[in-house]
Amino acid sequence: MYRVWHSSEGFADYIIAHTCLQSREVVKAMLYESDANKPHHFHTMPDHIKQILYLDAPDIIVEYDTEPIFSIEESKEAGTGHNVFQRFARLAASVENNVPALYLYPEAVIISRNNDTEQTVRWDKINPLVFRGLSSIMNIYGIPALMFYYPTDFRDVPNAIHSSLIRRKGIRYDSDANYRDCPDSSDAQMQRMFAIINDIVSTVERYGVIMAREKLMGLRNIQDQRAWMEGEFVTKGGNEAMSPLTATTTVSTSYLINHLRRYEERTYHIGELLRSRPQTVIYQVNAAFRGDPYAGILAAIDYLKCREGKTFEERRYNLVMCWGKLTVDDDHQTIVIESDNCSVNDFVSEVKACNDKNLLVKNYDELRAGEVPRYYMQVRYGSMFSKIKHIRVFSYFADAILFKDGALWRDA
Numbered sequence: 001m002y003r004v005w006h007s008s009e010g011f012a013d014y015i016i017a018h019t020c021l022q023s024r025e026v027v028k029a030m031l032y033e034s035d036a037n038k039p040h041h042f043h044t045m046p047d048h049i050k051q052i053l054y055l056d057a058p059d060i061i062v063e064y065d066t067e068p069i070f071s072i073e074e075s076k077e078a079g080t081g082h083n084v085f086q087r088f089a090r091l092a093a094s095v096e097n098n099v100p101a102l103y104l105y106p107e108a109v110i111i112s113r114n115n116d117t118e119q120t121v122r123w124d125k126i127n128p129l130v131f132r133g134l135s136s137i138m139n140i141y142g143i144p145a146l147m148f149y150y151p152t153d154f155r156d157v158p159n160a161i162h163s164s165l166i167r168r169k170g171i172r173y174d175s176d177a178n179y180r181d182c183p184d185s186s187d188a189q190m191q192r193m194f195a196i197i198n199d200i201v202s203t204v205e206r207y208g209v210i211m212a213r214e215k216l217m218g219l220r221n222i223q224d225q226r227a228w229m230e231g232e233f234v235t236k237g238g239n240e241a242m243s244p245l246t247a248t249t250t251v252s253t254s255y256l257i258n259h260l261r262r263y264e265e266r267t268y269h270i271g272e273l274l275r276s277r278p279q280t281v282i283y284q285v286n287a288a289f290r291g292d293p294y295a296g297i298l299a300a301i302d303y304l305k306c307r308e309g310k311t312f313e314e315r316r317y318n319l320v321m322c323w324g325k326l327t328v329d330d331d332h333q334t335i336v337i338e339s340d341n342c343s344v345n346d347f348v349s350e351v352k353a354c355n356d357k358n359l360l361v362k363n364y365d366e367l368r369a370g371e372v373p374r375y376y377m378q379v380r381y382g383s384m385f386s387k388i389k390h391i392r393v394f395s396y397f398a399d400a401i402l403f404k405d406g407a408l409w410r411d412a
Contacts, residue, residue, distance in 0.1 A: 001024075001025045001026075001027065001064075001065065002021060002024050002025065002026045002027070002062060002063065002064055003026070003027050003028070003029055003062070003063045003066075004016060004021070004026060004027070004028050004029070004060060004061075004062050005028075005029050005030070005031040005049060005060065005061040005062070005063070006028060006029070006030065006031055006059065006060050007030075007031050007033070007057065007059050007060075008059060009028060010179065010181060010182065011059060011060065011074065011181075011182055012028055012060060013028075013178070013179070014174070014179045014182040014185070015060060015062075015072065015197070017178075017179070018185050018190070018194050019194050019197045019198055019201070020197075020198045020201050020202070021062070021197075021201065024201070031045075031049075031057060031058075031059075031060070031061060032044070032045055032057075033053060033056070033057030033389075034053065034057070034385050034386075034388075034389065034392075035357055035374070035377070035378075035385040035386040036354060036357055036385070036386055036387060036388045036389070037388075037389075039357055039374065039386075040370070042374075042385060043373050043374040043376075043377040044373075046066070048063070048066060048067065048068060049061060049063070049068065050381075050385065051097050052068060052071065052093055052094055052097050052099060053093070053385070054093060054384065054385070054392065054396075055089045055090065055092065055093040055299075055389070055392055055393050055396060056087075056089045056090040056093060056295075056296075056389050056392075056393065057090065058071040058072060058073045058090045058091075058094060058101070059072055059073055059074050060072040061094075061099070064201075064204050064205075064209060065209075067209040067210075068094075068097070068099045069099070069100070069200055069201070069204050069209060069212075070099060070100040070101070070102060070197065070200050071090075071094040071099055071100070071101050071102065072101075072102045072103075072104065073087050073090050073091060073101065073102070073103050073104065074103075074104035074105075074150065074183075075087060075104070075105050075106075075150070076106060076109065076150060076169070076171055077105075077106075077109070078106075078108075078109045078111055078124035078169075079105055079106060079107075079108075079109075079124070079125070079126035079127055079130070080124045080125060080126070080127060081127060081243045081244075082127075082243060082244050082293045082294075082297050083127075083293055084105060084126055084127050084130045085127075085130060085133070085244060085293060085296045085297045085299075085300040086292050086293035086295075086296040086297070087103070087296055088130075088133065088296040088297070088299045088300040089295055089296050089298075089299040089389075089393045089397075090296075091103055091134070091137070091145055092137060092299050092302075092303070094145075095137050095138075095141050095143045095144075095145050096141065096310070098141070098143055098213050099143070100143055100144040100145070100146070100200060100216060101143075101144070101145045101146070102144075102146055102148065102193060102196070102197075103134070103145070103146065103147045103148070104147075104148050104149075104150050104183065104193070105126065105130075105147060105148075105149065105150055106126065106149060106150040106152050106154075106170075106171060107125065107126055107149040107150075107152060107154050107155075108123040108124060108125040108126060108152060108154040108170065109123070109124055109152065109169040109170055109171065110122070110123060110124070110160045110163060110165070110166055110169045110170040111123075111124045111169070112166075121160050121161045121166065122160050123154055123158070123160045123170065125154075125236075126236075127242065127243065128232060128233045128236035128237065128238035128242075129233075129238055129239075129240075129242045129243075129244075129245065129300075129304070130147065130300070131147065131229045131230065131232055131233035131238060132233055132238060132240075132304060133300045133303050133304050134146070134147055134229065135226070135229065135230065135233075136303040136304060136307070137303050138217070138226065140303070140307060140308075140309065140310060141310065142214075142217055143213065143216070143217070144196075144216055144217060144222050144226075146196065146222065146225050146226065146229070147229055148189045148190070148192060148193045148225075149189045150171065150183050150189075151171065151172040151173075151183045151184040151187035151189065151190060152165075152169075152170045152171050152172060153165055153170055153172060154170060157170075171183075172184040172187065192221070192225060195221050196219075196221050196222060196225060199216075199219050199221050199222065200212075200216065203215055203216060203219065240304075244283070244297045244300065244301060245301070245304060245305065247283060247284050247285070247297075248281050248282060248283050248284070248301060248305065249281075249282045249284060249326060249328065250279055250280070250281050250282075250317065251279070251280055251282060251328055251335065252278065252279060252280070252333070253274060253275065253277055253278055253279055253280045253318060254333060255280075255328065255329075255333055255334050255335050256274065256280045256282075256318065256320065256335065256400070257270055257274065257275060258332070258333055258334040259334045259335045259336075259402070259407075260274075260400070260407060260409060263407060270409070270411070271410070271411025271412055272411070272412065273313070273399065273410050273411060273412050274318055274399060274400065274409060274410070274411075277315065277316065277317055277318045279316075279317045279318070280317055280318035280319075280320055280399075281301065281305050281306055281317045281318065281319055281320065282320045282321075282322050282326060282335070282402075283297070283298055283301050283319070283320070283321050283322065284322045284324075284325070284326045285321065285322065285323055285324075286323075286324055286325045286339065286341065287323075287341055287342075288341045288342055288346075289323060289341070289342035289343075289346035289347060289350075290390070291388070291389060291390025291391075291393075292390070294321075294390070295389065295390040295393035295394060296393070298319070298321055298393065298394065298397045298398060299393060299397050301319065302315070302319050302397050305317065305319075306318075306319045312396075312397065312399070315399075318399045318400070319397060319398060319399050320398060320399055320400045320401070320402060321394065321398045321400070321401045321402065322335075322337060322401075322402045323337075323339060323341070323342050323401070323402065323403050323404075324337040324338055324339030324341070324342070324402075324403065324404050325337070325338045325339060335402075337402055337403065337404045338404060339403070339404045342403065343403055343404070343405050343406070344403040344405055344406025344407070344408070345405075345406075346403075347391075347394075347401065347403070347408070350388060350391055351387065351391055353388075354383060354386055354387045354388060354391065355383075357383075357386040358378065358383055358386055359371055359374060359375040359378055360375070360378050360379065360382075360383075362375070395408075
């Protein structure tokens with residue numbers, strides 16, 4: 001039996017109706033993203049689904065006999081600059097659990113900006129560096145992480161002002177009224193995605209979930225889509241001198257250690273993990289402390305620039321996040337951080353706010369009946385799922401997080 005976990009039932013029905021799932025025994029279930037956002041429901045999610053949600057939740061997870069076989073993330077947003085990476089942690093969480101991730105995103109959307117006396121209408125195009133990030137995930141895990149373009153009339157109407165779909169940002173929706181908020185199913189990219197879903201389903205049914213995972217990357221349709229992605233990266237001028245990599249600085253790790261020495265004491269010194277890597281990549285965010293799009297970008301930078309293996313311990317470079325303006329001080333072989341936007345206490349305050357979701361501080365007789373299974377979940381997982389998304393992602397990916405007035409770091 002197949003189970004389709006979803007955040008939107010309409011999109012789940014669309015996927016079922018346009019793939020071989022329509023002829024299978026399928027049940028649908030609501031996907032609750034975290035204990036932080038859905039405290040009354042998240043504990044009811046089965047453990048094998050929770051494992052994919054430890055960073056962030058995709059829009060759909062499909063399982064076969066209680067084993068997840070693929071996930072889907074879809075967005076209609078403009079993909080310029082950092083935006084397309086906003087959902088990257090969701091894709092990483094899926095693939096890190098050996099579950100293929102399918103990413104549906106527009107090649108371009110129409111945006112309008114008012115410039116004093118005139119209005120500018122243009123296509124806002126996708127950042128091609130996302131293809132390189134997805135390719136890196138596939139290289140490391142051997143599990144598909146594939147992108148498909150959400151249908152638009154970008155290629156048919158290159159001058160945005162002439163598009164008949166300006167009010168829809170150039171996006172093409174399905175003609176079937178039952179799926180009017182879903183992508184045009186006749187589009188070639190959607191047909192590719194449906195074919196690949198069919199391939200995944202048939203391979204799982206033939207070999208079983210575990211063995212099928214080893215065979216997916218060799219399937220012709222998946223090879224072709226990966227080759228298409230590599231071609232898109234090239235033809236769209238993808239290179240490493242693009243955002244968000246332009247927001248990174250690589251320094252000698254000794255500079256980082258010299259900066260962190262202010263936090264050492266007579267009985268404590270910075271541990272071996274940071275020191276074990278000669279160089280450090282620092283992602284600089286000179287903005288007020290928040291999650292989107294920075295959490296997903298941090299995950300993407302890991303795979304674009306740092307990661308060599310399946311865990312954060314297998315990085316060539318340390319991955320550090322800096323909240324503020326970073327200056328490299330070569331004279332003193334250290335780094336300096338200035339900021340008027342945020343403080344380490346912004347991070348700490350959000351962590352503390354998550355404690356409102358923590359039942360572990362209660363006595364048993366203080367628990368309502370409906371809280372008991374949630375309490376038991378927290379006994380097992382602690383506050384892992386009770387922290388808000390970006391706190392989970394930042395602490396998972398960053399070897400250290402630097403502020404002008406404090407820092408957090410790993411020792412191992």
